[in-house]
Amino acid sequence: MSKKRREIPVFDQPLIETHCHLDYLKDRPLSETLEQTWAVNIERVITIAVSPDNLAGVRELTQTDERIYGTQGIHPHDAETYTDEVEAEIRAHGKDDRIVAIGEIGLDYFYDNADRGVQRSVFRRQLQIASDLDQPVVIHSREADEDTIAILGEFEDTLRRRGVIHSFTSGPELARYALDNGWCLGFNGITTFNKAENVRDIVRMAPIDQILLETDAPFLTPVPYRGRENAPFYLPFVAEQISAVKDLALEEVLNQTYRNSLRVFFESP
Template structure:
Protein backbone atom coordinates (compact mmCIF):
# COMPACT_ATOMS: atom_id res chain seq x y z
CA UNK A 1 0.00 0.00 0.00
CA UNK A 2 1.52 3.36 -0.99
CA UNK A 3 1.64 6.16 1.54
CA UNK A 4 0.29 9.56 0.57
CA UNK A 5 3.17 11.94 -0.10
CA UNK A 6 3.18 15.34 1.56
CA UNK A 7 2.60 18.40 -0.54
CA UNK A 8 5.73 20.48 -1.10
CA UNK A 9 5.74 23.20 1.57
CA UNK A 10 5.79 26.84 0.48
CA UNK A 11 7.56 29.24 2.81
CA UNK A 12 7.13 32.99 3.14
CA UNK A 13 10.90 33.47 2.89
CA UNK A 14 12.61 32.74 -0.44
CA UNK A 15 15.15 29.99 -1.11
CA UNK A 16 18.12 29.68 -3.44
CA UNK A 17 18.79 26.35 -5.18
CA UNK A 18 22.59 26.37 -5.21
CA UNK A 19 23.26 23.13 -7.09
CA UNK A 20 21.23 21.25 -9.69
CA UNK A 21 21.64 19.90 -13.21
CA UNK A 22 18.74 21.26 -15.26
CA UNK A 23 20.04 19.68 -18.45
CA UNK A 24 19.78 16.22 -16.87
CA UNK A 25 16.09 16.47 -15.92
CA UNK A 26 13.87 14.11 -17.90
CA UNK A 27 10.49 13.71 -16.15
CA UNK A 28 8.70 16.79 -17.48
CA UNK A 29 9.26 19.73 -19.85
CA UNK A 30 11.83 22.13 -18.46
CA UNK A 31 9.50 25.12 -18.41
CA UNK A 32 6.97 23.12 -16.42
CA UNK A 33 9.68 22.32 -13.89
CA UNK A 34 10.72 25.95 -13.71
CA UNK A 35 7.15 27.12 -13.17
CA UNK A 36 6.84 24.70 -10.27
CA UNK A 37 10.19 25.92 -8.90
CA UNK A 38 8.87 29.47 -8.80
CA UNK A 39 5.59 28.35 -7.24
CA UNK A 40 7.42 27.17 -4.09
CA UNK A 41 9.23 30.51 -3.65
CA UNK A 42 12.63 29.51 -4.99
CA UNK A 43 14.01 32.83 -6.20
CA UNK A 44 17.29 31.78 -7.79
CA UNK A 45 18.57 28.55 -9.32
CA UNK A 46 22.17 27.65 -10.16
CA UNK A 47 22.61 24.89 -12.74
CA UNK A 48 26.01 23.24 -12.71
CA UNK A 49 28.45 22.37 -15.49
CA UNK A 50 30.22 19.00 -15.28
CA UNK A 51 31.95 18.27 -18.59
CA UNK A 52 33.38 19.80 -21.76
CA UNK A 53 30.16 18.67 -23.44
CA UNK A 54 27.75 20.73 -21.35
CA UNK A 55 29.63 23.99 -20.72
CA UNK A 56 27.79 25.76 -23.54
CA UNK A 57 24.48 24.15 -22.60
CA UNK A 58 24.73 25.46 -19.05
CA UNK A 59 25.48 28.94 -20.37
CA UNK A 60 22.41 28.74 -22.61
CA UNK A 61 20.21 27.57 -19.73
CA UNK A 62 21.39 30.46 -17.57
CA UNK A 63 20.02 32.86 -20.19
CA UNK A 64 16.46 31.50 -20.14
CA UNK A 65 15.30 33.58 -17.16
CA UNK A 66 16.79 36.42 -15.11
CA UNK A 67 16.78 34.19 -12.02
CA UNK A 68 18.72 31.29 -13.60
CA UNK A 69 22.49 31.13 -13.22
CA UNK A 70 25.24 28.68 -14.11
CA UNK A 71 28.83 27.59 -13.52
CA UNK A 72 31.71 26.52 -15.73
CA UNK A 73 33.90 23.58 -14.83
CA UNK A 74 34.71 19.91 -15.31
CA UNK A 75 33.74 17.23 -12.78
CA UNK A 76 36.42 14.74 -11.67
CA UNK A 77 34.54 11.95 -13.47
CA UNK A 78 35.33 13.80 -16.73
CA UNK A 79 38.89 14.80 -15.85
CA UNK A 80 40.42 12.76 -18.67
CA UNK A 81 38.37 14.79 -21.18
CA UNK A 82 39.88 18.05 -19.93
CA UNK A 83 42.08 19.85 -22.44
CA UNK A 84 43.73 23.19 -23.10
CA UNK A 85 40.76 24.11 -25.31
CA UNK A 86 38.33 23.22 -22.52
CA UNK A 87 40.36 25.26 -20.05
CA UNK A 88 40.32 28.23 -22.42
CA UNK A 89 36.53 27.96 -22.74
CA UNK A 90 36.06 27.87 -18.95
CA UNK A 91 38.40 30.81 -18.49
CA UNK A 92 36.69 32.82 -21.23
CA UNK A 93 33.18 32.34 -19.88
CA UNK A 94 33.72 32.16 -16.11
CA UNK A 95 33.27 35.93 -15.95
CA UNK A 96 30.04 36.00 -17.97
CA UNK A 97 27.23 37.89 -16.24
CA UNK A 98 25.17 34.77 -15.48
CA UNK A 99 28.10 32.52 -14.50
CA UNK A 100 28.62 32.62 -10.75
CA UNK A 101 31.39 30.08 -10.03
CA UNK A 102 34.00 27.67 -11.32
CA UNK A 103 32.62 24.18 -10.83
CA UNK A 104 31.82 21.41 -10.39
CA UNK A 105 35.46 20.50 -9.80
CA UNK A 106 37.30 18.25 -7.38
CA UNK A 107 38.21 14.64 -6.67
CA UNK A 108 36.23 11.40 -6.66
CA UNK A 109 38.07 8.32 -5.44
CA UNK A 110 34.85 6.38 -4.87
CA UNK A 111 34.03 5.76 -8.53
CA UNK A 112 37.54 6.40 -9.89
CA UNK A 113 36.10 7.20 -13.32
CA UNK A 114 39.32 9.04 -14.14
CA UNK A 115 42.93 8.39 -13.16
CA UNK A 116 43.58 9.93 -9.75
CA UNK A 117 46.68 11.82 -10.80
CA UNK A 118 44.78 13.29 -13.75
CA UNK A 119 41.98 14.27 -11.37
CA UNK A 120 44.46 16.08 -9.13
CA UNK A 121 46.07 17.91 -12.05
CA UNK A 122 42.70 19.01 -13.46
CA UNK A 123 41.50 20.09 -10.01
CA UNK A 124 44.59 22.29 -9.60
CA UNK A 125 44.23 23.80 -13.07
CA UNK A 126 40.63 24.79 -12.43
CA UNK A 127 41.38 26.15 -8.97
CA UNK A 128 43.99 28.33 -10.68
CA UNK A 129 41.31 29.69 -13.02
CA UNK A 130 39.16 30.59 -10.02
CA UNK A 131 42.12 32.17 -8.24
CA UNK A 132 43.09 34.20 -11.31
CA UNK A 133 39.55 35.46 -11.88
CA UNK A 134 38.47 35.91 -8.27
CA UNK A 135 35.58 33.44 -8.64
CA UNK A 136 34.12 31.12 -6.00
CA UNK A 137 34.38 27.37 -6.52
CA UNK A 138 31.91 24.49 -6.32
CA UNK A 139 33.79 21.42 -5.15
CA UNK A 140 32.98 17.72 -5.34
CA UNK A 141 34.95 15.52 -2.95
CA UNK A 142 34.22 11.85 -2.38
CA UNK A 143 36.51 9.45 -0.51
CA UNK A 144 39.30 11.97 -1.15
CA UNK A 145 39.38 14.09 2.01
CA UNK A 146 43.16 14.18 2.50
CA UNK A 147 44.00 15.07 -1.08
CA UNK A 148 41.20 17.64 -1.23
CA UNK A 149 42.60 19.39 1.85
CA UNK A 150 46.17 19.14 0.53
CA UNK A 151 45.33 20.68 -2.84
CA UNK A 152 43.08 23.40 -1.41
CA UNK A 153 45.89 24.25 1.02
CA UNK A 154 48.11 25.08 -1.95
CA UNK A 155 45.68 27.85 -2.90
CA UNK A 156 44.95 29.32 0.52
CA UNK A 157 46.70 32.58 -0.31
CA UNK A 158 45.19 33.03 -3.76
CA UNK A 159 41.62 31.66 -3.74
CA UNK A 160 38.66 33.77 -2.71
CA UNK A 161 37.34 32.74 0.70
CA UNK A 162 34.09 31.95 -1.04
CA UNK A 163 33.09 28.50 -2.13
CA UNK A 164 31.27 25.33 -1.22
CA UNK A 165 31.98 21.66 -0.85
CA UNK A 166 28.67 20.50 -2.23
CA UNK A 167 26.68 17.39 -1.35
CA UNK A 168 28.85 17.02 1.70
CA UNK A 169 29.33 13.37 2.70
CA UNK A 170 32.95 13.55 3.85
CA UNK A 171 34.40 13.35 7.33
CA UNK A 172 34.69 15.98 10.05
CA UNK A 173 38.32 16.74 9.14
CA UNK A 174 37.44 18.11 5.71
CA UNK A 175 34.40 19.84 7.16
CA UNK A 176 36.48 21.64 9.77
CA UNK A 177 39.10 22.63 7.22
CA UNK A 178 36.51 24.10 4.85
CA UNK A 179 34.64 25.90 7.62
CA UNK A 180 37.86 27.34 9.05
CA UNK A 181 38.61 28.73 5.58
CA UNK A 182 35.28 30.51 5.66
CA UNK A 183 33.71 28.24 3.05
CA UNK A 184 30.24 26.73 3.07
CA UNK A 185 29.05 23.14 3.02
CA UNK A 186 26.19 22.14 0.75
CA UNK A 187 23.50 19.75 1.95
CA UNK A 188 20.71 18.08 -0.01
CA UNK A 189 18.24 15.20 0.17
CA UNK A 190 20.87 12.92 1.70
CA UNK A 191 20.10 14.63 5.01
CA UNK A 192 16.66 12.99 4.91
CA UNK A 193 17.93 9.44 4.27
CA UNK A 194 17.54 6.96 7.11
CA UNK A 195 21.14 5.78 7.02
CA UNK A 196 22.77 9.20 6.67
CA UNK A 197 23.43 9.93 10.34
CA UNK A 198 27.06 10.70 9.44
CA UNK A 199 25.86 13.56 7.22
CA UNK A 200 23.45 14.81 9.89
CA UNK A 201 26.38 14.84 12.34
CA UNK A 202 28.19 17.22 9.97
CA UNK A 203 25.06 19.37 9.71
CA UNK A 204 25.03 19.63 13.51
CA UNK A 205 28.65 20.82 13.64
CA UNK A 206 28.27 23.31 10.78
CA UNK A 207 27.30 26.87 11.70
CA UNK A 208 23.99 27.62 10.02
CA UNK A 209 25.63 30.73 8.54
CA UNK A 210 27.86 28.39 6.48
CA UNK A 211 25.17 26.03 5.15
CA UNK A 212 23.93 26.10 1.56
CA UNK A 213 20.77 24.34 0.41
CA UNK A 214 20.81 22.27 -2.78
CA UNK A 215 19.05 19.34 -4.42
CA UNK A 216 21.75 18.03 -6.82
CA UNK A 217 18.75 17.06 -8.93
CA UNK A 218 18.02 14.82 -10.75
CA UNK A 219 19.93 12.80 -8.11
CA UNK A 220 19.36 12.24 -4.37
CA UNK A 221 15.61 12.85 -4.15
CA UNK A 222 14.62 13.68 -0.56
CA UNK A 223 12.11 11.85 1.58
CA UNK A 224 9.12 11.73 1.04
CA UNK A 225 9.67 11.54 -2.75
CA UNK A 226 12.41 8.90 -2.85
CA UNK A 227 12.10 6.84 -6.01
CA UNK A 228 11.11 9.78 -8.18
CA UNK A 229 13.46 11.93 -10.23
CA UNK A 230 14.70 14.76 -8.05
CA UNK A 231 13.96 18.36 -9.04
CA UNK A 232 14.79 21.80 -7.64
CA UNK A 233 11.23 22.25 -6.38
CA UNK A 234 11.88 19.64 -3.67
CA UNK A 235 14.35 22.03 -2.00
CA UNK A 236 11.90 23.01 0.80
CA UNK A 237 12.17 19.47 2.22
CA UNK A 238 15.92 19.96 2.60
CA UNK A 239 15.39 23.25 4.41
CA UNK A 240 12.92 21.63 6.80
CA UNK A 241 15.34 18.79 7.59
CA UNK A 242 18.23 21.17 8.26
CA UNK A 243 16.04 23.09 10.71
CA UNK A 244 15.01 19.84 12.42
CA UNK A 245 18.57 18.51 12.72
CA UNK A 246 19.97 21.84 13.92
CA UNK A 247 17.00 22.35 16.27
CA UNK A 248 16.55 25.87 14.95
CA UNK A 249 13.46 27.80 13.86
CA UNK A 250 12.84 27.28 10.16
CA UNK A 251 12.80 31.05 9.62
CA UNK A 252 16.34 31.32 11.00
CA UNK A 253 17.58 28.56 8.69
CA UNK A 254 15.92 30.15 5.66
CA UNK A 255 17.40 33.56 6.45
CA UNK A 256 20.91 32.26 7.20
CA UNK A 257 21.13 29.98 4.17
CA UNK A 258 19.82 32.74 1.89
CA UNK A 259 22.50 35.10 3.17
CA UNK A 260 25.20 32.42 2.83
CA UNK A 261 24.14 31.76 -0.77
CA UNK A 262 24.20 35.46 -1.60
CA UNK A 263 27.58 35.95 0.06
CA UNK A 264 29.05 32.99 -1.83
CA UNK A 265 27.65 33.49 -5.33
CA UNK A 266 26.20 37.01 -5.52
CA UNK A 267 28.44 39.20 -3.37
CA UNK A 268 27.82 42.31 -5.45
CA UNK A 269 24.05 42.00 -5.26
CA UNK A 270 22.47 44.38 -2.80
CA UNK A 271 19.67 41.91 -1.99
CA UNK A 272 21.48 40.30 0.95
Protein backbone atom coordinates (compact mmCIF):
# COMPACT_ATOMS: atom_id res chain seq x y z
CA MET A 1 0.00 0.00 0.00
CA SER A 2 1.42 3.42 -0.98
CA LYS A 3 2.00 5.97 1.73
CA LYS A 4 -0.51 8.82 1.64
CA ARG A 5 1.07 12.18 0.84
CA ARG A 6 0.47 15.19 3.08
CA GLU A 7 -2.19 17.61 2.03
CA ILE A 8 -0.89 20.97 0.83
CA PRO A 9 -0.95 23.39 3.76
CA VAL A 10 -2.96 26.59 3.50
CA PHE A 11 -1.56 29.56 5.42
CA ASP A 12 -3.34 32.70 6.59
CA GLN A 13 -0.59 34.85 5.08
CA PRO A 14 -0.52 35.10 1.28
CA LEU A 15 2.44 33.89 -0.80
CA ILE A 16 3.89 35.07 -4.09
CA GLU A 17 5.15 32.49 -6.58
CA THR A 18 8.17 34.29 -8.03
CA HIS A 19 9.25 31.78 -10.68
CA CYS A 20 7.32 29.22 -12.69
CA HIS A 21 6.58 28.34 -16.30
CA LEU A 22 2.81 28.18 -16.67
CA ASP A 23 3.04 27.47 -20.39
CA TYR A 24 5.13 24.34 -19.71
CA LEU A 25 2.57 22.68 -17.42
CA LYS A 26 1.01 19.62 -19.06
CA ASP A 27 -0.59 17.34 -16.45
CA ARG A 28 -3.88 19.18 -16.03
CA PRO A 29 -5.76 22.10 -17.59
CA LEU A 30 -4.19 25.44 -16.68
CA SER A 31 -7.50 26.67 -15.31
CA GLU A 32 -7.50 23.77 -12.84
CA THR A 33 -3.89 24.46 -11.80
CA LEU A 34 -4.65 28.13 -11.21
CA GLU A 35 -7.81 27.36 -9.25
CA GLN A 36 -5.80 25.15 -6.89
CA THR A 37 -3.03 27.77 -6.73
CA TRP A 38 -5.39 30.52 -5.60
CA ALA A 39 -7.01 28.07 -3.16
CA VAL A 40 -3.77 27.72 -1.17
CA ASN A 41 -3.56 31.51 -0.77
CA ILE A 42 -0.98 32.24 -3.45
CA GLU A 43 -1.76 35.85 -4.26
CA ARG A 44 0.35 36.37 -7.39
CA VAL A 45 2.25 34.22 -9.86
CA ILE A 46 5.17 35.26 -12.06
CA THR A 47 5.51 33.14 -15.19
CA ILE A 48 8.91 33.27 -16.82
CA ALA A 49 9.96 33.76 -20.46
CA VAL A 50 12.88 31.67 -21.73
CA SER A 51 12.98 31.74 -25.52
CA PRO A 52 11.83 33.66 -28.61
CA ASP A 53 9.04 31.09 -28.88
CA ASN A 54 7.34 32.03 -25.63
CA LEU A 55 7.93 35.77 -25.23
CA ALA A 56 4.51 36.55 -26.69
CA GLY A 57 2.90 33.58 -24.93
CA VAL A 58 4.00 34.86 -21.55
CA ARG A 59 2.57 38.26 -22.34
CA GLU A 60 -0.71 36.64 -23.34
CA LEU A 61 -0.86 34.65 -20.10
CA THR A 62 -0.57 37.85 -18.06
CA GLN A 63 -3.76 39.08 -19.72
CA THR A 64 -5.81 36.07 -18.64
CA ASP A 65 -5.87 36.81 -14.89
CA GLU A 66 -4.99 39.92 -12.91
CA ARG A 67 -2.92 37.79 -10.53
CA ILE A 68 -0.55 36.55 -13.25
CA TYR A 69 2.57 38.55 -14.10
CA GLY A 70 5.45 37.77 -16.43
CA THR A 71 8.97 38.45 -17.61
CA GLN A 72 10.73 38.89 -20.94
CA GLY A 73 14.12 37.35 -21.66
CA ILE A 74 16.12 34.56 -23.26
CA HIS A 75 17.51 31.65 -21.22
CA PRO A 76 21.18 30.74 -21.75
CA HIS A 77 20.10 27.42 -23.29
CA ASP A 78 18.61 29.47 -26.14
CA ALA A 79 21.34 32.11 -26.36
CA GLU A 80 22.15 31.19 -29.96
CA THR A 81 18.59 32.14 -30.98
CA TYR A 82 19.11 35.71 -29.75
CA THR A 83 18.95 38.25 -32.58
CA ASP A 84 18.55 41.98 -32.95
CA GLU A 85 14.85 41.34 -33.62
CA VAL A 86 14.48 39.34 -30.41
CA GLU A 87 16.26 42.09 -28.49
CA ALA A 88 13.90 44.67 -29.98
CA GLU A 89 10.91 42.61 -28.84
CA ILE A 90 12.25 42.34 -25.29
CA ARG A 91 12.93 46.09 -25.21
CA ALA A 92 9.51 46.90 -26.62
CA HIS A 93 7.66 44.85 -24.00
CA GLY A 94 10.09 44.87 -21.07
CA LYS A 95 8.05 47.49 -19.23
CA ASP A 96 4.54 46.40 -20.19
CA ASP A 97 2.08 46.78 -17.31
CA ARG A 98 2.14 43.08 -16.45
CA ILE A 99 5.87 42.49 -17.09
CA VAL A 100 7.89 42.75 -13.88
CA ALA A 101 11.45 41.71 -14.84
CA ILE A 102 13.92 40.85 -17.57
CA GLY A 103 14.62 37.14 -17.46
CA GLU A 104 15.32 34.32 -17.35
CA ILE A 105 18.85 35.26 -18.40
CA GLY A 106 22.34 34.14 -17.43
CA LEU A 107 24.89 31.40 -17.95
CA ASP A 108 24.69 27.60 -17.96
CA TYR A 109 28.01 25.77 -18.28
CA PHE A 110 26.52 22.49 -17.03
CA TYR A 111 24.50 21.64 -20.13
CA ASP A 112 26.42 23.92 -22.52
CA ASN A 113 23.45 24.04 -24.89
CA ALA A 114 24.90 27.22 -26.38
CA ASP A 115 28.45 28.39 -26.99
CA ARG A 116 29.81 29.96 -23.81
CA GLY A 117 31.02 33.09 -25.57
CA VAL A 118 27.55 33.57 -27.04
CA GLN A 119 25.99 33.02 -23.63
CA ARG A 120 28.18 35.73 -22.11
CA SER A 121 27.39 38.19 -24.90
CA VAL A 122 23.63 37.60 -24.67
CA PHE A 123 23.75 37.85 -20.89
CA ARG A 124 25.46 41.25 -21.13
CA ARG A 125 23.02 42.50 -23.78
CA GLN A 126 20.03 41.60 -21.63
CA LEU A 127 21.52 43.09 -18.49
CA GLN A 128 21.91 46.26 -20.51
CA ILE A 129 18.22 46.15 -21.41
CA ALA A 130 17.33 45.81 -17.73
CA SER A 131 19.63 48.71 -16.88
CA ASP A 132 18.12 50.89 -19.60
CA LEU A 133 14.54 50.04 -18.61
CA ASP A 134 15.25 50.14 -14.86
CA GLN A 135 13.84 46.64 -14.44
CA PRO A 136 14.99 43.86 -12.09
CA VAL A 137 16.43 40.67 -13.57
CA VAL A 138 15.86 36.96 -13.05
CA ILE A 139 19.19 35.17 -13.36
CA HIS A 140 20.03 31.55 -14.12
CA SER A 141 23.57 30.50 -13.20
CA ARG A 142 24.81 26.92 -13.25
CA GLU A 143 28.46 25.87 -13.03
CA ALA A 144 29.35 29.43 -14.06
CA ASP A 145 29.94 31.21 -10.77
CA GLU A 146 33.14 33.03 -11.74
CA ASP A 147 31.80 34.43 -15.00
CA THR A 148 28.46 35.32 -13.41
CA ILE A 149 30.24 37.36 -10.75
CA ALA A 150 32.46 39.05 -13.33
CA ILE A 151 29.59 40.03 -15.63
CA LEU A 152 27.30 41.20 -12.84
CA GLY A 153 30.20 43.29 -11.62
CA GLU A 154 30.17 45.19 -14.91
CA PHE A 155 26.63 46.36 -14.13
CA GLU A 156 26.91 47.16 -10.43
CA ASP A 157 26.49 50.90 -11.01
CA THR A 158 23.80 50.80 -13.70
CA LEU A 159 21.48 47.96 -12.68
CA ARG A 160 19.72 49.69 -9.82
CA ARG A 161 16.84 47.27 -9.43
CA ARG A 162 19.05 44.15 -9.03
CA GLY A 163 16.76 41.08 -8.83
CA VAL A 164 17.21 37.41 -8.02
CA ILE A 165 19.54 34.54 -8.77
CA HIS A 166 16.82 31.96 -9.03
CA SER A 167 16.93 28.25 -8.13
CA PHE A 168 20.19 28.90 -6.32
CA THR A 169 22.49 25.86 -6.39
CA SER A 170 25.83 27.63 -6.76
CA GLY A 171 28.64 27.93 -4.26
CA PRO A 172 29.14 30.28 -1.32
CA GLU A 173 31.33 32.68 -3.32
CA LEU A 174 28.51 33.61 -5.70
CA ALA A 175 26.05 33.65 -2.83
CA ARG A 176 28.18 36.04 -0.83
CA TYR A 177 28.79 38.30 -3.83
CA ALA A 178 25.07 38.43 -4.60
CA LEU A 179 24.00 39.07 -1.02
CA ASP A 180 26.65 41.73 -0.45
CA ASN A 181 25.50 43.55 -3.59
CA GLY A 182 21.80 43.60 -2.82
CA TRP A 183 20.54 40.61 -4.80
CA CYS A 184 18.01 38.08 -3.57
CA LEU A 185 18.42 34.32 -3.84
CA GLY A 186 15.51 32.18 -5.00
CA PHE A 187 14.90 28.77 -3.43
CA ASN A 188 12.52 26.02 -4.47
CA GLY A 189 11.85 22.30 -4.02
CA ILE A 190 15.57 21.50 -4.20
CA THR A 191 15.75 22.59 -0.56
CA THR A 192 13.69 19.50 0.33
CA PHE A 193 15.88 16.98 -1.53
CA ASN A 194 17.90 14.58 0.63
CA LYS A 195 21.19 15.24 -1.16
CA ALA A 196 20.87 19.04 -1.31
CA GLU A 197 22.69 19.93 1.92
CA ASN A 198 24.86 22.36 -0.07
CA VAL A 199 21.73 24.32 -1.00
CA ARG A 200 20.45 24.26 2.57
CA ASP A 201 23.83 25.65 3.66
CA ILE A 202 23.21 28.66 1.41
CA VAL A 203 19.71 29.04 2.84
CA ARG A 204 21.27 29.24 6.30
CA MET A 205 23.76 31.84 5.04
CA ALA A 206 21.19 34.08 3.37
CA PRO A 207 19.39 36.73 5.44
CA ILE A 208 15.66 36.15 5.41
CA ASP A 209 15.14 39.60 3.86
CA GLN A 210 17.06 38.43 0.77
CA ILE A 211 15.21 35.16 0.13
CA LEU A 212 12.47 34.60 -2.44
CA LEU A 213 10.18 31.57 -2.70
CA GLU A 214 9.62 29.83 -6.04
CA THR A 215 8.70 26.46 -7.49
CA ASP A 216 10.26 26.59 -10.99
CA ALA A 217 7.25 24.48 -12.01
CA PRO A 218 6.96 22.15 -13.83
CA PHE A 219 10.46 21.23 -12.63
CA LEU A 220 11.91 20.38 -9.19
CA THR A 221 8.80 19.17 -7.39
CA PRO A 222 9.30 19.33 -3.62
CA VAL A 223 9.05 16.46 -1.17
CA PRO A 224 6.51 14.95 -0.52
CA TYR A 225 5.31 15.13 -4.14
CA ARG A 226 8.52 14.28 -6.00
CA GLY A 227 7.74 12.23 -9.07
CA ARG A 228 4.76 14.39 -10.00
CA GLU A 229 4.82 17.42 -12.25
CA ASN A 230 5.53 20.49 -10.15
CA ALA A 231 2.98 23.29 -9.89
CA PRO A 232 2.72 26.68 -8.17
CA PHE A 233 0.34 25.26 -5.55
CA TYR A 234 3.23 23.27 -4.03
CA LEU A 235 4.91 26.52 -2.93
CA PRO A 236 3.79 26.16 0.72
CA PHE A 237 6.14 23.18 1.10
CA VAL A 238 9.07 25.41 0.13
CA ALA A 239 8.04 27.98 2.72
CA GLU A 240 7.87 25.30 5.41
CA GLN A 241 11.33 24.03 4.49
CA ILE A 242 12.90 27.49 4.60
CA SER A 243 11.36 27.95 8.04
CA ALA A 244 12.81 24.65 9.25
CA VAL A 245 16.28 25.13 7.76
CA LYS A 246 16.65 28.65 9.11
CA ASP A 247 14.98 27.80 12.43
CA LEU A 248 12.62 30.73 12.03
CA ALA A 249 8.92 30.94 12.80
CA LEU A 250 6.88 30.11 9.73
CA GLU A 251 4.93 33.35 10.13
CA GLU A 252 8.17 35.34 9.93
CA VAL A 253 9.26 33.50 6.79
CA LEU A 254 5.90 34.03 5.12
CA ASN A 255 5.68 37.71 6.01
CA GLN A 256 9.26 38.57 5.10
CA THR A 257 9.45 36.64 1.82
CA TYR A 258 6.16 38.23 0.78
CA ARG A 259 7.62 41.68 1.44
CA ASN A 260 10.80 40.70 -0.40
CA SER A 261 8.78 39.70 -3.47
CA LEU A 262 6.92 43.00 -3.47
CA ARG A 263 10.16 44.93 -3.10
CA VAL A 264 11.98 43.16 -5.91
CA PHE A 265 9.22 42.93 -8.51
CA PHE A 266 6.32 45.22 -7.72
CA GLU A 267 7.58 48.37 -6.01
CA SER A 268 9.62 51.25 -7.38
CA PRO A 269 13.14 51.41 -5.89
